[in-house]
Amino acid sequence: MRAFDYHLAESPADAVATLTAHPDAAFLAGGTNLVDHMKLGVATPDLLVDVSRLALDEVTTTEDGGVRVGATVRNSDLAAHPLIRSRYPVLSRAMLSAASGQLRNSATTAGNLLQRTRCVYFQDVTTPCNKREPGSGCSAIGGYVRYHAILGASPHCIAVHPSDMAVAMSALDAVVVIEGADGERRIPIDEFYRLPGDEPHRDTVLRHGDLITAVELPAPPSGAVSDYRKVRDRASYAFALASVAAELTFDTDQIGSARIALGGIAHKPWRARRAEEVLAGATAGEETFAAAADAELSAADPQPGNEFKVALTRRTLIAALRTLNERGRR
Structure with missing residues (x-):
C-alpha cells in the first residue's frame, strides 16, 4: 500500500473543503471497499479524509412520513432499525443478504452506495480495464463474464454494481442528499448512478469533493x-x-x-x-x-x-x- 496522509474531518464543511483542495484525496468511513482497493493498488489516494466521526449516524422520521438515514449509519444498525423493519422490509432484507455480519458492522450507508464493481479485471491491476484506467480496454469482453451485465452495458464496460442496499433503495425512490462546494443538492437515486457509456470510470454523478450526508426514503404507500x-x-x-x-x-x-x-x-x-x-x-x-x-x-x-x-x-x-x-x- 502506498503512503498517504490522513485528516480527521471536524464537520461536513471541513470534509468537503479538504477533499476539494486535494485532487487525489478520498473520503474514508467504514473502509470496507476503499482499503481493499488500496491494498490491491486499484485506488491510490494521497490523502484520506476520515468522515466516520461526523454526526451523520442517525435514523429519523421526516415531516412527510418518510425516513432520513444518516450517511454513517452502519449497515447492521440500519437493517435492524425498527423504522426500517416495519416500513421498508425490502431494505432490511436486502442489507441482511449482503456481505457478512462483520462487514455489515463496519460498512456505512454512504459507503455501501459508493461500492465499486467486483469485476475480477477491475481488481486485477495487471489487466486492462476502462473503469480503472480509461481508454485501456475492457478485459471482461471475451473473458470471464458469469457475474457481468445483461442490461445497460456498453462496448467500454460490462461490469455490474455490487450493492444490495442500493437496489432496494432504488425500488423505494430514495433521494441522496449531498453537500458539495456549492452547498446541498438532492438527487433521486436513479439519477445518482450512471450507465457506463464511454466513461465507465464514472460510477455516479458526484463531483470531486461531494460528500453524501444522508439518504431519504419517502413514506411507503398505504398497504404496500x-x-x-x-x-x-x-x-x-x-x-x-x-x-x-x-x-x-x-x-x-x-x-x-x-x-x-x-x-x-x-x-x-x-x-x-x-x-x-x-x-x-x-x-x-x-x-x-x-x-x-x-x-x-x-x-x-x-x-x-x-x-x-x-x-x-x-x-x-x-x-x-x-x-x-x-x-x-x-
Whole structure:
C-alpha cells in the first residue's frame, strides 16, 4: 500500500473543503471497499479524509412520513432499525443478504452506495480495464463474464454494481442528499448512478469533493408489501447473480402500483420501468407477472457465457411478484 496522509474531518464543511483542495484525496468511513482497493493498488489516494466521526449516524422520521438515514449509519444498525423493519422490509432484507455480519458492522450507508464493481479485471491491476484506467480496454469482453451485465452495458464496460442496499433503495425512490462546494443538492437515486457509456470510470454523478450526508426514503404507500429476493452461487457472503427488490400495492385482484429494481445485471441498480408499466392496473397473476418480466428483459444483451442470467432474472422476478401477491391477499 502506498503512503498517504490522513485528516480527521471536524464537520461536513471541513470534509468537503479538504477533499476539494486535494485532487487525489478520498473520503474514508467504514473502509470496507476503499482499503481493499488500496491494498490491491486499484485506488491510490494521497490523502484520506476520515468522515466516520461526523454526526451523520442517525435514523429519523421526516415531516412527510418518510425516513432520513444518516450517511454513517452502519449497515447492521440500519437493517435492524425498527423504522426500517416495519416500513421498508425490502431494505432490511436486502442489507441482511449482503456481505457478512462483520462487514455489515463496519460498512456505512454512504459507503455501501459508493461500492465499486467486483469485476475480477477491475481488481486485477495487471489487466486492462476502462473503469480503472480509461481508454485501456475492457478485459471482461471475451473473458470471464458469469457475474457481468445483461442490461445497460456498453462496448467500454460490462461490469455490474455490487450493492444490495442500493437496489432496494432504488425500488423505494430514495433521494441522496449531498453537500458539495456549492452547498446541498438532492438527487433521486436513479439519477445518482450512471450507465457506463464511454466513461465507465464514472460510477455516479458526484463531483470531486461531494460528500453524501444522508439518504431519504419517502413514506411507503398505504398497504404496500415488499420483499428482496437474491440468487447467488452460495448461501452467504456472495454477490448477486440476479436480485429483485419489489414493492406492490393491491386493489382487490388488481395491482395498484408497482416499484421494482433489479440487481446483479447492470452497471447500476436497474429500475424496471417496463415491468412496472405492465403491472400497474393489471390483474395479479402468473400471466401478468410473466408479461412484466418479458417486457423488462426484452432489451437484454448478454455476453457469450452469461446468457443464463436472462432466464434466471426472469424466474427471480416472477417468483418475487408471486410471493408479494400471496402476501398482499392475506
